[in-house]
Amino acid sequence: MKKVLGVDIGGTKIRMGVVNEQGEVLIDKTIPTILPLYPYLEEQILAIMNDVPDISGIGIGTRGMVDAETGVITFETEMPGWQGTPVKALLEAATGLPVEINNDANCAALAEARLGAAAEYKQVVCLTVGTKLGGGIVLDGKVMNGINGGGGEVGHLILYPNGIVCGCGRPGCSEEYVSGTAIKRLIQEQNVINAETNELAKPHDVFRLAANGHAGAIAVRDRFLSDFAIVISSLQAVLDMDCVVIGGGVSDSADFWWEELLAKVEPLKLKPVQVKRATFGNEAGMLGAAMLVIDSNK
Structure with a gap:
């Protein structure tokens, strides 16, 4: 073999x-x-x-x-x-x-399309939400690379024109709003204090706090998920994929926000699309x- x-x-x-x-x-x-x-x-x-x-x-x-x-x-x-x-x-x-x-x-993305959550689908977008926002696109079994190797760089879609300056030098890129870095910034802006530690909440705790009714944490969660839903909707408008797979470190907390994300994506969808959690870590x-x-x- x-x-x-x-x-x-x-x-x-x-x-x-x-x-x-x-x-x-x-x-x-x-x-x-x-x-x-x-x-x-x-x-x-x-x-x-x-x-x-x-x-x-x-x-x-x-x-x-x-x-x-x-x-x-x-x-x-x-x-x-x-x-x-x-x-x-x-x-x-x-x-x-x-x-x-x-x-x-x-x-x-190729692993998820071949062996994982999207194995039954033809047009697949994989989003990895970690420190920043990564992406991969697999169309009919082939990775979309682009001419210069920049295909699938969804983190650099402009989400907010004239917004936060990204590491790439341009203002308003999606990864400045949909990422662990973005969650950390939102926690600071909302001054989300974890009562258990009496300190600013950590990104991996904020969704649990939101689920428990913490008002500041709910504001962080809603802003993050609203931006995330817009990114997914924008990608669908361009690619008309049949499956979106979401992975990366932030997805480890998805038990606390998954249903809310699906609810925010639903009214923005142009066509049916499956949104699934990644199989592989x-x-x-x-x-x-x-x-x-x-x-x-x-």
Whole structure:
């Protein structure tokens, strides 16, 4: 049975897994992200290959924008030295194996579309709500990359013109309003105090406080979910997808806000669309990276 190596590169850690064609993880390893990433990444991959000699290909999911065809990192500002790296060419030369690379959110979307919550759907948008807002789009089984590797960057849709300046330098991007960072800001603006600690509430607590009737926390929840619903509706107007999958760290608290989100999305929908919680957690990027290779050989 074919085995491939899936690698998910994050800002603080790298997850590496040997995966078979059914999506079963045979070996799973997490290592710290050490900069510069190259040649560190090559060394770690060669070590895995030494332990598992029958790997047939390597899939990489990484932060930043990626030219999936050439395998070059086209934009990444928070990992010095990574932007401009020809990852595909370097790793193919070092390992002798085929290498596929894409953005990490695209990989997570591919995992959900192939194996997870959206496995029965054709037009899929995956939104990862963490520190910022990531996205991946899978149309008829193919990741939508865009010409410059910027496809699926839903966090940079302008939600509020002339709004909060985003890390990309433009004002009003969606990720400044639909993200863990946004929730933290709203907590400060509403001065949401957690009576249990007598301190400002933490983002992971604010939805529980809202469910318990805390007025300030309810204001935070309603603003966050209203903005989130607008993002989903805007994406539907452009893509007419049949399924939206929501994952990322903020979704860990979804038990406290899921029904409210669905209620806010409902009147904004142009057509029927399923909104589903992600099946995979932190392993989504690694699984999707492996799927890049498996799909390329079909």
